[in-house]
Amino acid sequence: MFDAPFDVFAVMLAVAAFLIAMKASNQATELRRRLSTLEAALQGQRPAQPPPLMPFQEEASAPGEATPEPPPITSEAELAPPLVADPVAPPPLEPSAEAPPPIPASAPGFEERLGTRWVVWIGGLALALGGFFMVRYSIEAGLVGPGVRVALGGLFALALLGAGEWTRRKESISNIQALPIANIPAILTAAGTAVAFATIYAAYALYDFLVPATAFVLLGLVALGTLAAALLHGAALAGLGVVGAFITPALVSSGKPDFWALYVYLAIVTAASFGLARIRLWRWLAVTTIVFAVLWTFPGLDTGDLQVAPHAFHVIAGFVLAALLVVCGFMFGPTIEDGQIEPVSSSALAAYLFGAMLIVLSSAHADLALIAFTLLVGATLFVAWRAPAATGALGAASATVFIVFAEWAVRANPDMLVLPGGPLPGIGPTSTDSAVTLHLVMAAIFAAGLGIAGFLAQGRSGSAIIAVVWSSTAVATPIALLVALYARIAHLDRSIPFAILAVLLAAAFGAATEALTRRETRPGVAISTALFATGTLGALALALTFALEKGWLTIALALMSLGTAWISMQRPIPFLRWLAAIFAAIVTARIAYDPRIVGSAIGTTPIFNWLLWGYGLPALSFWAASRFLRRRGDDAPLRMVEAAAILFTALLAFMEIRHLATGGRMTSPPSLLEFALQVCITLAMAIGLERLRLRSRSVVHNVGAVVLTVIAGLISVFGLLILENPWLLSSVDVGGLVFNLLLLGYALPAVLMLLLSYAVAGHRPVAYANTIAGGALVFALAYVTLEIRRFYHGPVLLYGGTTGAEQYTYSIGWLAFGVALLGVGILVNSERARLASAIVIALTILKAFVVDMSTLTGVYRALSFMCLGIVLVAIGWLYQRILFRRQATPPAAQTSA
Numbered sequence: 004m005f006d007a008p009f010d011v012f013a014v015m016l017a018v019a020a021f022l023i024a025m026k027a028s029n030q031a032t033e034l035r036r037r038l039s040t041l042e043a044a045l046q047g048q049r050p051a052q053p054p055p056l057m058p059f060q061e062e063a064s065a066p067g068e069a070t071p072e073p074p075p076i077t078s079e080a081e082l083a084p085p086l087v088a089d090p091v092a093p094p095p096l097e098p099s100a101e102a103p104p105p106i107p108a109s110a111p112g113f114e115e116r117l118g119t120r121w122v123v124w125i126g127g128l129a130l131a132l133g134g135f136f137m138v139r140y141s142i143e144a145g146l147v148g149p150g151v152r153v154a155l156g157g158l159f160a161l162a163l164l165g166a167g168e169w170t171r172r173k174e175s176i177s178n179i180q181a182l183p184i185a186n187i188p189a190i191l192t193a194a195g196t197a198v199a200f201a202t203i204y205a206a207y208a209l210y211d212f213l214v215p216a217t218a219f220v221l222l223g224l225v226a227l228g229t230l231a232a233a234l235l236h237g238a239a240l241a242g243l244g245v246v247g248a249f250i251t252p253a254l255v256s257s258g259k260p261d262f263w264a265l266y267v268y269l270a271i272v273t274a275a276s277f278g279l280a281r282i283r284l285w286r287w288l289a290v291t292t293i294v295f296a297v298l299w300t301f302p303g304l305d306t307g308d309l310q311v312a313p314h315a316f317h318v319i320a321g322f323v324l325a326a327l328l329v330v331c332g333f334m335f336g337p338t339i340e341d342g343q344i345e346p347v348s349s350s351a352l353a354a355y356l357f358g359a360m361l362i363v364l365s366s367a368h369a370d371l372a373l374i375a376f377t378l379l380v381g382a383t384l385f386v387a388w389r390a391p392a393a394t395g396a397l398g399a400a401s402a403t404v405f406i407v408f409a410e411w412a413v414r415a416n417p418d419m420l421v422l423p424g425g426p427l428p429g430i431g432p433t434s435t436d437s438a439v440t441l442h443l444v445m446a447a448i449f450a451a452g453l454g455i456a457g458f459l460a461q462g463r464s465g466s467a468i469i470a471v472v473w474s475s476t477a478v479a480t481p482i483a484l485l486v487a488l489y490a491r492i493a494h495l496d497r498s499i500p501f502a503i504l505a506v507l508l509a510a511a512f513g514a515a516t517e518a519l520t521r522r523e524t525r526p527g528v529a530i531s532t533a534l535f536a537t538g539t540l541g542a543l544a545l546a547l548t549f550a551l552e553k554g555w556l557t558i559a560l561a562l563m564s565l566g567t568a569w570i571s572m573q574r575p576i577p578f579l580r581w582l583a584a585i586f587a588a589i590v591t592a593r594i595a596y597d598p599r600i601v602g603s604a605i606g607t608t609p610i611f612n613w614l615l616w617g618y619g620l621p622a623l624s625f626w627a628a629s630r631f632l633r634r635r636g637d638d639a640p641l642r643m644v645e646a647a648a649i650l651f652t653a654l655l656a657f658m659e660i661r662h663l664a665t666g667g668r669m670t671s672p673p674s675l676l677e678f679a680l681q682v683c684i685t686l687a688m689a690i691g692l693e694r695l696r697l698r699s700r701s702v703v704h705n706v707g708a709v710v711l712t713v714i715a716g717l718i719s720v721f722g723l724l725i726l727e728n729p730w731l732l733s734s735v736d737v738g739g740l741v742f743n744l745l746l747l748g749y750a751l752p753a754v755l756m757l758l759l760s761y762a763v764a765g766h767r768p769v770a771y772a773n774t775i776a777g778g779a780l781v782f783a784l785a786y787v788t789l790e791i792r793r794f795y796h797g798p799v800l801l802y803g804g805t806t807g808a809e810q811y812t813y814s815i816g817w818l819a820f821g822v823a824l825l826g827v828g829i830l831v832n833s834e835r836a837r838l839a840s841a842i843v844i845a846l847t848i849l850k851a852f853v854v855d856m857s858t859l860t861g862v863y864r865a866l867s868f869m870c871l872g873i874v875l876v877a878i879g880w881l882y883q884r885i886l887f888r889r890q891a892t893p894p895a896a897q898t899s900a
Contacts, residue, residue: 249295262303262313269299270320277328284337289329289347293354296321300358304365311366315375318358322379325351326386326393333390342391342466349395352383356396360403364410368438377445380404384456394469397453397476404449405483411442412491439492446488450481458515458535462525470527471534477515478538481508482545489549502550509542520574533576540567540582544589554600554617560590561621561651564644568628575635583628584643590621591647594654599669607667614662618655622648637701645703649692653711656684675735678722679748685715686755693762712759715752716778723748723782729800730789736798737789745793749786753779773835780839784846787816810858815870817847 249272273296280289300317303309330348331339339345359379363372383400387393457477461470485508489501512535519532540563547559564586571579599605600617625648632641661669664677692708695701727733729744737744756779764772792800795809821843828836 249292249299262310263316265299265302266313266317266320269296269317270324273321274324274328277324281328281335281337286347289351293321293325293329293351297354297358300361304361309362309366309369311362311369311371311375314362315359315371318355318362319375319379321358322352322355322382325355326382330386330390331392333386333393336390336392339392342464342469344395344466344468344472345392346395348390348392349399352386352393352396353399355379356383356399356403360407363407367414368407368411368442370438370441373441373445376403376407377448380449381452384452388456388460391464391466391469394472397472401453401476401480401483404453404480405487408442408446408484408487408491412487442491443488446484450484453477453480454511458518461519461528461531462522465526467527467530470525471530474527474531474534478512478534478541482538482541485542485545489545493549497552498549502546505542505546505549509539509546512536512539512542516574529576532574533578536570536574536576537578537582540570540579540586544586554613557590557593557600557617558620560586560593561624564590564647565624565628565631568631568644572631572634580632580635580638580640583632584640587625587628587644587647591650594618594651598654598658605662605667605669609663610659612662612667614655614658618651618658622651622655625651633699633701642701642703645701646707649703649707649711653685653688656688657681660684673722673727675723675727675729675733675737675744675748678718678727679744679752682715682718682723682752683747683755685711685718686752686759689715690755690759690762693759693766697766712775719752719778719782723752724785730792731801734799734801737793737800738798740793743793743798745786745789749782749789753782753786756782776835776839780842784817784820784843787820788813791816805858807858810855814847814850814855817843817850818870821847 249269273292276288276292279285280292296317300314303314326336327334328336329351330336331345332341333348336348356376356379359372359376363369363376366372380400380403383393383396387397454477457473457475460473464470485501485505489495489498492498493501516532516535516539519528519535522528543566544560544563547563548556551559564583567579567583567586571583594600599614601613605614606612625644629641629645629648632644658669660677660680661673664674664680665671689708689711692704692711696704696708725732727735727748729735729737735744756775760772760776760779763775789800791809791812795806795812796803821840824836824840824843827833828838828840
């Protein structure tokens, strides 16, 4: 208007105002057209009473229609009077079957829109910009002085405002039917208020005619007047007024900010805006006001000398005004059906709770900020108790309470309630810091208030969601506060006092659960009962966490899973099954964090050490819990618990084997003994799961058996046959001649693999069973080979060359093993054993022609081939005479043939 920066601001303000006006006029025109069509359709019919407006629903009146008196606050039904026929219209005709239906009014054409709407909108914008540019021209040309320029701008604004009011009154007293045209009075008034804003700001910012206080007051009066005019002219002025009112403090600044003056002014603006939103039921205006009000909480929060009192006044005043005028069903707010959670009502309270939380965090938990925050949380409970529409704010109250205490728990503050190691010798108990005391009192108030109110609210409303919101807040808030206090005061160390508090909280939740089971027929109470039962188990888990250390905590949480599964049998609450699975997941995560359970304090005693209790008891708990859960169906929680049971059983075996093989040094490298034991135990567990899955039909048992088999196979190949093979890479002492590590690492796995192959035969694919049987054959042949080498080389097989006698013994041993397999195959009629025999004998033949022929000399070479020949002939005879013997054809049969 007066210089380049101001021109930008002025044009933006004018364009914004008239864009709002255009949107409002569009809505008004469309509503007028629909009303005209509806009146034509209702000619001759009995007038009908439309339903009342919903809370913060847009009115059906045009923004520019005259409204002599605002509708009463206490009755929303009167805001929408019944539609009646035009009093000057001719008498309606009697309805008849021959009467054609009324023809709806046609939509306005291009020429009508151009002449009745667009021209008016552009004209209003031109008027506002004309006022700006006229004064700009007077500045550039030097026609008049600054004082006259400001005066002319003010006169032009008054002229536009007067023209708007005059046209409004002319329309209100006219008997001409309303035409679907743009709202000329509202546009003229909007142009006048825009020029008034620009003129006052220019007088303050450019010419220093006004001191900041005077400019602040004048701009505020213009904004409030614009909001007041919106009662007559509609939404366009309301949008312009609320934007102007909230940006006025940003336009007028001084070297020393006065937050009290700012927040008193904002309280007046907020009251006017909320009042207008309530009278006209404009949802958008209420939301816009809340957003601007919360944004005005931020100034001053990042300064070192935060003024807590005015900031606290701002959020408290805004909260009170929102509760009085915005919350549906409370005091002067709109009415709403019982049992509904209204978004604007809940969001309004939540926004001011957020502002109060910011003040607490920015002030480093100043006493006044904490008190103000506590008052708002308590007021939220009261409002939500009286007005179910604001129940959604309970979630915000619980979340902000936890954030405040969580931030206090992690803040680097030396003030502690107790020393971790107790008082030092000669020094008495440490004094309790006042902030800690205040936080403890506040935590007790919040926990008791939200918990008791959430329990008492059950059954008060006919809506299930309201009951669930109350119960969720009642359960989550006390537990979250207890955890935050424990972290801040006990430093996450063992604390019996906090364990006692957790037990008391669990008892309270348990009593609430029992009390609610007698009221489960009411809406939402069944879900609330499950939530309180969950809170009971959660508090007990916290008590165990606070009182126990390391391994005992792991055991306790696993027993919690078993207890939860048992309770789910007595109280069939669906969420309890999930809670049992959650406890199992927590224990699993705990093991992943520290697989040794108790760190380095495991002990050196084999088997009977902390690993047995830390893994064995959770495994037993999960197996028992899975049995309880399976009685009521197969679902995701059951599968999670079954997976945990298998996992902990396998981990128990692996960890105990490692402890035994390393003598308690859990970080030592693996050995042949460890690999051998792991393969044997894993195969044994796989056999057990294969048998179990046939009865349970559990997908977890099915997958678990396959996984264990694969693990056993990987350890067998890479551990026993490659890394710790005593002939190839390892110089391990295998022990005695017969009872040695070879028996444990190769013979026993071969037997277990054979048993596993028979366990899966007929229940899994043939290739799967044959692969396992092939592994058994490989390990059996490896055992025979390594045992022969043990006979020639002693306990250490790695060193020493292979003599001719040893090479001959390998051939004889393999051949004897093949013959033994053939004998077993014949005795039990096993085709698989006979096939294994054929493979071994084929390997022996290959060895004889490839190895023995080139390495053996003299009598050993001759004996090798002689024995091989005799055995092969004997095998042929067995196959011809025993397995596939043909019956001789009788002579009579031959003659007749």
